[in-house]
Amino acid sequence: MAQARRFRHARNSRASGESGCGRGIAAAHGRAPLLSSGAPFPARTPIEVALRDAGLPPLPRTAWLAIDLDRLAANLAAVRSMLPPGVRLEPVVKADAYGHGAVGVASFLGETGVDGLSVATLDEARELRAAGVTLPLLVLFSIAPELAVEAARLDVAITIADRVLLERTLDARAAAASGAAAGPPPQLVVHLEVETGLGRGGLDQSETPWAAAAIRDAPGIRLGGIWSHLAAAGQPERSGGQSRRFDAALADLLADEPLPMRHLAASGALLAGTAPSLDAVRIGLATYGLIPDGLNVPVAGAAAAAALAPVMSLHARPVRVADLPAGHGVSYGPSFETARSSRIATLPIGYADGWSRILSNRAEALVRGLRVPLVGTVAMDAVMADVTDVPGAPVSVDDEFVLLGAQGADHIGAGDLAQARTTISYEVLTSMARRVARVYYRSAVPVGLRTLTEETYAWHSSSSGMGISATSKSTRS
Structure with a gap:
């Protein structure tokens, strides 16, 4: 349980108001502490509403890659x-x-x-x-x-x-x-x-x-x-x-x-x-x-x-948010135990989706524009976030998390994840599994969606190099 003790100490340091943000991506890059107070984070249109308004099918789960065309x-x-x-x-x-x-x-x-x-x-x-x-x-x-x-x-x-x-x-x-x-x-x-x-x-x-x-x-x-x-x-x-x-x-x-x-x-x-x-x-x-x-x-x-700007970002909404007592294990092992009463959000992204198991207890996510630690062993289909210190109303299943990309004024880049995984940005991008839905955006509006069973795109052929229109193309047809 040495690893769990290390993370218990880091959580206690943040809880007691000590300076610094512990080890991890933020510390490695000299960024601000994980959490800070500020104005309420502006609400974002739920992905279900955005897809429905665009005439696109719903997501099979609340985890998706946003692709900015x-x-x-x-x-x-x-x-x-x-x-x-x-x-x-x-x-x-x-x-x-x-x-x-x-x-x-x-x-x-x-x-x-x-x-x-x-x-x-x-x-x-x-x-x-x-x-x-x-x-x-x-x-x-x-x-x-x-x-x-x-x-x-x-x-x-x-x-x-x-x-x-x-x-x-x-x-x-x-x-x-x-x-x-x-x-x-x-x-x-x-x-x-x-x-x-x-x-x-x-x-x-x-x-x-x-x-x-x-x-x-x-x-x-x-x-x-x-x-x-x-x-x-x-x-x-x-x-x-x-x-x-x-x-x-x-x-x-x-x-x-x-x-x-x-x-x-x-x-x-x-x-x-x-x-x-x-x-x-x-x-x-x-x-x-x-x-x-x-x-x-x-x-x-x-x-x-x-002028180059990342095209991909990874988003998720919790499938469960629970208050766990002090001393409670989180995920397999457990490699992390709560040092206090903690609010833990389960995100439906795991190593089968390309979120490497090596990121267990060494990565962060953004919620309401603030960094929160991802705790416990990355599972095949899930990773957990400690949202205890997020100010305002308790984090719920309606909150959107960003694991790769920007939210508010902060950003987690592929290079950050690559450093945490001791690999390169190429592998971070290419390891994203096919079962993670891709939502394609133009002018911040969804215009395309790919899941395991459907491909629906709103752009046409004309002079685009497409021999057929990709509009409303479904693999189930």
Whole structure:
């Protein structure tokens, strides 16, 4: 029970009026104490009312991710402002659009005028095509050679990063063409990944000319691009070395052949200025309003970096609020026991939703614009907040909590949670489980909703890159 004793001491310190706010996210970042007095926190329209007024279905539970589409559009505009004319802007929507919801985000990005999208796997591309997204798609990791024909039919470009897999892909395409009674399958577009120093994937520079020639000579296959990925975008010397090796690989291609689309820079390199934009940039984390962890942004990228704003926030309302006596355990273990009579709110978010168990007794939430500690072991479906010290009327099941994002004048960022979890912001976003509802907002009004059983979006196709309207699209139909 050593951990419980430590938290009992911290709670006693706050109760007795001692200075400081104990250990945790707030202390680590030098923020104000967890609770302070002030004017009453303004009431927010309950999520049920907001969804009903927008003509959207109700939530399956009182926990949801809010996705701000206005911020998403503004982030892309900030990134676009850094690009030379003619450079393609191709956001990365792998891993369920970094947890934001792949179909909702990809369909909306078509409205912003992006030039294409990247995913990591073929089934991610399938999901987007099935939803009617018609923007150019590139799969960044190699797929099984026998699936190359399907990729061509879906009009999805694939990546080749290994000589053996290229040979097998060429053979699979040739076999499909020879056995097709209705004519050859559609043209397959291939992007070659070159190993320049990441040590994770890509053809060796010496293999690049052979691979380009093999693709050129194969019927029904076109070399659409050549790319690489940086190991440490914030390190100019290392990134510069990779950029030079990439240039050397390009120089080795046949001089009389036009170069395919070249892409090297992602969010970090663009903001830090450590790699050229070339023909296209693959923007991941910055699309969603975050700067890669630990990245030092020079003056040239400062304005764009400052304009980025997080798109995702995590909200919940309690499913129970109870007054527990002193000495009462909270959650499994128990790893926390109340040191006094305490008011404990149970929020329906747990490790199965992406709220990591490592955050047990070391994270906070916002309620009425004030920080409260999350206490006890994070369960699969729940986490508990100690709301004893929240001023005003007792916290109830009608109060909205924010676990990631802003409320009032305070903010809990993905970087804060990443530090508490000893990980990076990317993992905080992408670990948000699919079963957590996504509510999409424009001008602070809900315009879309995704749950496990429904997808409903209010934006249309026209020139958006959507082949069908996503309005009132339900997976139950």
